[in-house]
Amino acid sequence: MHTMWKGTISFGLVNIPVKMHAATENKDIRLRQLHKKCKTPIKYEKVCPNCEEDVSNDDIVKAYEYAKNKFVVLDDEELEALKKEQEDKAVEIIDFVQLKDIDPIYFEKSYYLSPNEGGSKAYALLREALLDSGKIGIAKMMIRSKEQLAVIRVYESAIVVETIHYPDEVRAVSDVPNVPEQADVGKKELDTAKLLIDQLTTEFEPEKYQDNYRTALLELIEAKKNNEEIEVGGEPKSTPDNVTNLMDALQESLDRAKKDKPKPKQPKKKTATRKKKATS
Template identity: 45%
Template sequence: MRSLWNGAISFGLVNVPVKMYAATTDKDVRFRTLHRECHTPIQYRKFCPTCDKEVGADDLVKAFEYEKGRFVIVTQEELDALAVAQTRSIDIMDFVNLSEIDPIYFYKSYYLAPGDTGHKAYWLLRRAMEATGKIAVARIVLRNKQHLAAVRVLPECLSLALMFYPDEIRSAAPLAPKQEIQVHENEIKMATQLIESLSTPFVAAKYTDDYRAELLQMIESKIAGDAVTLPQAQQPGKVIDLMEALKASLAMVEEDRKARRPTGD
């Protein structure tokens, strides 16, 4: 596994050298766009409509549009100068309880392994975080952007999860019901029973991307020249009474449970 970033976790006057590794892999199936007539991959070129000509990478600059049609140029050197002081440091600001952070804030995860030096400091930080049950809220600069992050303890190593800043989270207030919906006590009881009957320990391996598997299978069949049979689209079910739907769901769960129950000799 190749490290993406080398630096140090900084808290107080303590620096803990670390190496950062990607914790996730993008497995999206990606397509190329071809010319329908000859099946040649399409090229996307940069074109200036004012000068009426194609431009190269050396002719491009970054700019911020502060009014419609009005821009201020920002150089790469200026961007680098703003970030240079923090590009090699994960600066811990606070230690908090993980339960206090809504999962909506997290969006990308990395592993943090010990650096080439400072192994004792790494393990000291890890043991102290385990003992207190705390996670660290920190700042890190990646690709010229300052990110909020959470550092926590995994069984194998430390991890870092990038987080949205509070002003990047949209308010859900406009989606709140305008008036309270009356729900019968029996409906609540039956819905609770359904939730309890479907409750189980979380086992990540049981959740798979069925769409990607079917897509790859279809692609392999087309490469092999086999006929491809497309699945029929499911028709939306008719709307039925809520209580009847809950009863049917509970019955379905019970039947599934009986089917999986081991039979005696």
């Protein structure tokens, strides 16, 4: 597994040398753009619209636009020095909190941590302490030129870093249009909705959820590569019934859920076997 970052995680005076690895991967299928006429991949060239010249990487500088067409230019040396200053610091766990206290809207990306040389015992100590206490750590760390707020927690047998958004990166709910302030629903509708939720409730089994579009796209690509006959689309999905009344829609959904839900398997009856007494 590729190492993305090396450093130390500390809590109190305990320092743990660690390596960081991406815990997830993006499996989106990337499609290239070709010239329709000759099937050649399209190139994207960097051109200055003012000078009308092609620009190489050596001729490009980074800048911050603080007003329309007004920039503060930042040298690579300045950015590298600032980045190095932060990277050299140990990742210190600032606080310990309950995982349930953090709303999922804050979570961003997951990384595995593995112990670096000489860090196995301290790594195991932190893992067991987190498990026994039921707490997670809150820390700050530099990842790809950005100071990240992060959660340190345990997933199965590994310590995991979950980068989380800062509060000012989460947009205010008050900015969402047309959200009703008061619930204008009847008791019967609410009770039926809760029954429907109960009927559709199950244990989370991540293996049963699949990316059907990606699977179909891969099959299409493989078929075209092998010059096979292709049928795209198949049978159309059934369209929802035109049920306009909310209560009718809830009741029909509940009836369908009861009908479609598999019946629980009955445990097999054990037949009791009597032990024969030993005869002398």
